[in-house]
Amino acid sequence: xxxxxxxxxxxxxxxxxxxxxxxxxxxxxxxxxxxxxxxxxxxxxxxxxxxxxxxxxxxxxxxxxxxxxxxxxxxxxxxxxxxxxxxxxxxxxxxxxxxxxxxxxxxxxxxxxx
Amino acid sequence: xxxxxxxxxxxxxxxxxxxxxxxxxxxxxxxxxxxxxxxxxxxxxxxxxxxxxxxxxxxxxxxxxxxxxxxxxxxxxxxxxxxxxxxxxxxxxxxxxxxxxxxxxxxxxxxxxxxxx
Numbered sequence: 462x463x464x465x466x467x468x469x470x471x472x473x474x475x476x477x478x479x480x481x482x483x484x485x486x487x488x489x490x491x492x493x494x495x496x497x498x499x500x501x502x503x504x505x506x507x508x509x510x511x512x513x514x515x516x517x518x519x520x521x522x523x524x525x526x527x528x529x530x531x532x533x534x535x536x537x538x539x540x541x542x543x544x545x546x547x548x549x550x551x552x553x554x555x556x557x558x559x560x561x562x563x564x565x566x567x568x569x570x571x572x573x574x575x
Numbered sequence: 576x577x578x579x580x581x582x583x584x585x586x587x588x589x590x591x592x593x594x595x596x597x598x599x600x601x602x603x604x605x606x607x608x609x610x611x612x613x614x615x616x617x618x619x620x621x622x623x624x625x626x627x628x629x630x631x632x633x634x635x636x637x638x639x640x641x642x643x644x645x646x647x648x649x650x651x652x653x654x655x656x657x658x659x660x661x662x663x664x665x666x667x668x669x670x671x672x673x674x675x676x677x678x679x680x681x682x683x684x685x686x687x688x689x690x691x692x
Contacts, residue, residue, distance in 0.1 A: 566682050 464488045467552050467567035474542065475575055482537040482570045484552030490565070493535040495527060496551040498569075507550075510535060542574045577602040579666050581683035589691050592654050596686045598664030599646040608640055608647050611663040613685070621649070621662075654690045661685040 465486045474480050484493065495507040507521045510529040524546075526538040535552055552567040579600045588594055598608065610621040622631045624640035624647060631638050635654075640647045651658055664683040 568681075 465552060465554055465565050465567040467550075467570050469570060470568065471571045471573075473573045473575060474539070476542060476544070478542075479538070479540040481539065482550055482552075482572075484535040484537075484554075484567055486533055486552075486554040486565070486567075488554060488565060490554035490556055491532050492555045493529060493532075494551075494553040494555075495535065495537050496553065496566075498549040498551060499547075508537075539572075542572075544574050547572055547574045577666075577668050577681050579664055579681050579683040581662075581664050581686050583686060584684065585687040585689070587689045587691065588654055590655055592690075593650065593652045594654060594688065596649040596651075596662050596664075596688070597646060598648070598683055600664075600666045600681070601645065602666050602668040602681060604669035605642070606667040606669050609665045609667065610638055610647070610649050611665065613661040613663055614659075651688075654688075656690050656692055659688055659690045661687045 465484065465488070468483045472480060472482070484495075486493065492509065492511045494509050497505045497507050499505075507525065508515060508527040510527070513529050513532060515527065515529070524539065524541050524543075526540070528536040528538060530536075537550065549569045549571050551569045554565055579598060579602075582597045582599075586594060586596075598610075600608070606625070608624045612619050612621055621633065621636060622638045624631060624638060627640055627642040629639070635652045636649065638647060638649045647664065649662060649664075663685045666681050668681060
């Protein structure tokens with residue numbers, strides 16, 4: 462148990478659906494991340510929030526919309542996704558973006574777009 | 576329960592030293608093992624290993640997988656201060672369900688390497 466909890470663990474959605482992924486941490490961390498991992502590919506950083514402010518958006522399509530209402534929660538809102546968006550979505554948190562501390566990852570949400 | 580255990584959790588060496596990081600795992604339906612380096616930003620991918628006994632090499636870093644003994648090692652030779660980071664090991668396990676399968680990543684806690692000048 463890393464202290465970072467993601468829900469749901471698995472999600473199957475149609476291309477016209479709207480769904481949200483949730484990430485929660487109670488480690489007192491101030492930085493939270495969304496990663497995408499596609500089959501046979503390494504982790505791809507999607508978004509970074511530091512002290513509730515979005516600091517990085519790595520050219521992610523607008524059909525992915527993050528939300529960070531407080532330092533403990535991070536959401537990824539999904540709408541009109543494509544089959545190629547099927548992947549494992551990982552959330553992580555760390556103390557902050559400046560500190561040299563490790564990130565703790567959740568177990569991921571396996572998303573399948575049909 | 577699937578698990579990935581890395582050792583040591585932290586390590587302090589001096590420049591020029593050679594280090595070996597360990598990753599052992601117990602997973603059902605293993606698919607691959609991945610090593611990442613994490614500095615201040617997101618983890619960066621180092622290696623993906625799927626077959627036993629085949630060494631993967633990138634500069635001063637190398638890694639090998641033993642699927643019989645269920646472990647992998649990451650070697651770093653002639654360490655430099657820039658190698659200071661947390662090294663993450665992750666194992667991809669295949670989860671079977673009716674109609675198909677999917678892979679889930681199980682991460683270790685990482686080894687924090689500090690290389691002193």
